[in-house]
Amino acid sequence: MTDARLPDSPIASRVLPSPNFGERRGRGRPDSVVLHYTGLPTAEAALALLRDPDSQVSAHYFVWEDGAVAQLVAEDKRAWHAGESFWAGERDVNSASIGVEIVNYGHDGALPPFPEPQIAAAIALCRDLAERRGIRPERFLAHSDVAPARKRDPGERFPWDALASAGVGLWVEPAPIDGGPLFGPGQEGPPIRALQAMLALYGYGVALSGVYDARTKAVVAAFQRHFRPARVDGEADASTVATLKALVGALRGG
Numbered sequence: 001m002t003d004a005r006l007p008d009s010p011i012a013s014r015v016l017p018s019p020n021f022g023e024r025r026g027r028g029r030p031d032s033v034v035l036h037y038t039g040l041p042t043a044e045a046a047l048a049l050l051r052d053p054d055s056q057v058s059a060h061y062f063v064w065e066d067g068a069v070a071q072l073v074a075e076d077k078r079a080w081h082a083g084e085s086f087w088a089g090e091r092d093v094n095s096a097s098i099g100v101e102i103v104n105y106g107h108d109g110a111l112p113p114f115p116e117p118q119i120a121a122a123i124a125l126c127r128d129l130a131e132r133r134g135i136r137p138e139r140f141l142a143h144s145d146v147a148p149a150r151k152r153d154p155g156e157r158f159p160w161d162a163l164a165s166a167g168v169g170l171w172v173e174p175a176p177i178d179g180g181p182l183f184g185p186g187q188e189g190p191p192i193r194a195l196q197a198m199l200a201l202y203g204y205g206v207a208l209s210g211v212y213d214a215r216t217k218a219v220v221a222a223f224q225r226h227f228r229p230a231r232v233d234g235e236a237d238a239s240t241v242a243t244l245k246a247l248v249g250a251l252r253g254g
């Protein structure tokens with residue numbers, strides 16, 4: 001840490017340094033926040049991994065189930081949480097973001113709920129980051145948003161709607177699910193290209209090929225996990241498309 005024992009955020013009550021960081025590249029200032037679940041059975045195991053020099057992984061902040069928050073890496077340093085990722089033209093997501101690990105066993109643990117005090121702490125931390133760092137609502141992202149083919153965290157049980165109610169993140173009410181898929185794997189043509197264009201406009205890493213390929217399916221699933229979590233299947237049903245249109249509209253509307 002630049003200053004050994006002072007957290008950058010007043011929401012963090014202590015500093016538990018991780019050696020796993022480097023210097024931020026490029027603009028050098030984070031404009032995004034990436035939220036993760038730890039995906040391990042216990043907080044202790046996750047914290048040990050994030051502080052183990054051999055693991056080569058870390059995050060800036062760590063949020064326990066009881067709402068306690070620790071800082072592991074200083075905000076002006078590049079923590080190693082996103083891995084190979086992409087968002088809105090940025091391939092070095094670690095340099096452009098602040099990483100927050102939220103203790104939760106995740107998909108391997110059958111998606112346990114996030115306790116209320118933990119979500120309250122995550123909200124407080126995100127609000128602090130938004131205010132202090134000027135991070136825009138649409139730049140509060142899931143790890144699955146920036147690495148859709150590799151990652152599913154923080155998962156479809158993560159309460160993005162509760163964060164939005166507290167002023168964190170860009171959110172629109174998901175359109176109700178009604179009927180089967182409009183578009184799905186194997187289809188081609190201008191409607192598929194239009195779907196890809198909306199996903200890319202929001203920031204997802206998908207080519208405007210006009211072909212509903214495996215990457216498109218993974219990106220649609222990532223979108224659903226974040227914005228239409230009632231059904232995560234990578235099929236572009238009417239509800240998914242309507243929710244995406246509304247979200248892109250909200251983005252343009254500022």
Ligand SMILES: [Zn+2]
Binds near residue numbers: 036037
């Ligand atoms: Zn993650």
